[in-house]
Amino acid sequence: MTNKKTKPERQEPAGEQRPVKQKSERLPPFKAGLPALQTALLNWYSAHARAFVWRAENVPPYVTLVAEIMLQQTQTTRVQEKLPEFLELFPNVQSLAAADNASIIRAWSGMGYNNRALRLRDCARAIVGKHAGIVPDEHEALLALPGIGPYTAAALCAFAFHQDIAVLDVNIRRVYSRLFWRMEHSDQTAAVQLVDRLAHKVFPRGRSAAWHQALMDLGATVCIAFRPRCEACALSIHCASAFRITPRRPEKKKEAGFQGTPNRIWRGKIVEILRNSDDGKWCDSSKVLQLIMPPALFSAAPESETRIWLHKIVRGLERDGLLEVKQSGRTDEKFHIRLRVRDG
Numbered sequence: 470m471t472n473k474k475t476k477p478e479r480q481e482p483a484g485e486q487r488p489v490k491q492k493s494e495r496l497p498p499f500k501a502g503l504p505a506l507q508t509a510l511l512n513w514y515s516a517h518a519r520a521f522v523w524r525a526e527n528v529p530p531y532v533t534l535v536a537e538i539m540l541q542q543t544q545t546t547r548v549q550e551k552l553p554e555f556l557e558l559f560p561n562v563q564s565l566a567a568a569d570n571a572s573i574i575r576a577w578s579g580m581g582y583n584n585r586a587l588r589l590r591d592c593a594r595a596i597v598g599k600h601a602g603i604v605p606d607e608h609e610a611l612l613a614l615p616g617i618g619p620y621t622a623a624a625l626c627a628f629a630f631h632q633d634i635a636v637l638d639v640n641i642r643r644v645y646s647r648l649f650w651r652m653e654h655s656d657q658t659a660a661v662q663l664v665d666r667l668a669h670k671v672f673p674r675g676r677s678a679a680w681h682q683a684l685m686d687l688g689a690t691v692c693i694a695f696r697p698r699c700e701a702c703a704l705s706i707h708c709a710s711a712f713r714i715t716p717r718r719p720e721k722k723k724e725a726g727f728q729g730t731p732n733r734i735w736r737g738k739i740v741e742i743l744r745n746s747d748d749g750k751w752c753d754s755s756k757v758l759q760l761i762m763p764p765a766l767f768s769a770a771p772e773s774e775t776r777i778w779l780h781k782i783v784r785g786l787e788r789d790g791l792l793e794v795k796q797s798g799r800t801d802e803k804f805h806i807r808l809r810v811r812d813g
């Protein structure tokens with residue numbers, strides 16, 4: 470399960486960022502010049518880099534791929550713990566490609582968002598099928614793989630293949646916004662297109678991996694989302710927003726849920742129950758409900774409402790390829806369905 474206090478580093482923010490209109494689309498002038506800023510950030514990184522399993526020397530591209538998919542929606546401390554366990558079970562692309570749904574979901578236990586595990590396995594199958602089992606080193610080829618978006622493709626090019634490419638996620642865009650334009654509130658960022666154009670110009674050629682990892686570490690430990698620690702920041706003399714940012718909570722997106730709990734938590738609970746049941750065994754939906762809900766909530770929840778809600782959740786899990794569903798009982802009794810982790 471994810472720690473509520475720590476956000477996954479590669480996750481999109483829960484609330485809306487407020488883009489700030491820029492007067493000019495030109496690269497902003499730096500107080501001490503771009504080379505001085507680059508040196509300051511890289512020096513800071515040399516002294517403060519976080520030591521993660523996926524940053525060790527000579528890590529194979531496959532390990533970078535697994536780590537980056539894990540980091541999309543899970544915090545770094547959890548990935549640090551789970552990655553070695555996962556790699557013991559699936560040490561290379563071929564073993565991951567051969568994994569069936571049940572074993573991959575079981576291995577993903579505690580990571581949340583189980584459909585990522587299936588996309589990762591599908592990605593391994595595509596690498597075996599189209600690239601002879603070798604993780605491709607071209608941005609376009611990476612983007613064409615299942616589960617790989619622009620961020621992950623760029624991260625692989627930079628971190629696994631040491632290519633000169635801009636890597637952009639929410640946290641890096643936030644740090645760039647603050648560094649190069651004057652932000653007043655913690656939930657503000659510069660326009661995405663503007664930040665992205667700038668990002669291609671500012672990283673030091675030949676040092677893309679270190680530069681972007683440095684930005685990630687700075688964003689996670691110093692230039693944090695809500696209350697940046699400018700007093701501890703090695704870039705404060707270069708930063709347009711230093712000591713000017715007022716904390717402001719982003720507007721929260723309303724998340725669909727049931728009985729006060731978001732549906733993504735219920736989805737995780739259902740998969741967890743089925744993952745731990747005997748291999749291939751069908752579970753009755755009423756039994757699943759009893760296992761995921763506290764007894765008081767289960768008996769108090771209105772049956773028809775619960776039935777409609779559960780049906781929706783289960784069909785979503787089925788669409789994502791996580792569950793198999795079969796009708797048991799009368800066809801109009803949607804509550805009486807049986808579930809199990811999908812074969813595959």
Ligand code: SF4
Nearest residue numbers: 692699702705708711
């Ligand atoms: S000086 Fe403050 S706002 Fe600027 S990069 Fe550092 S922590 Fe972020």
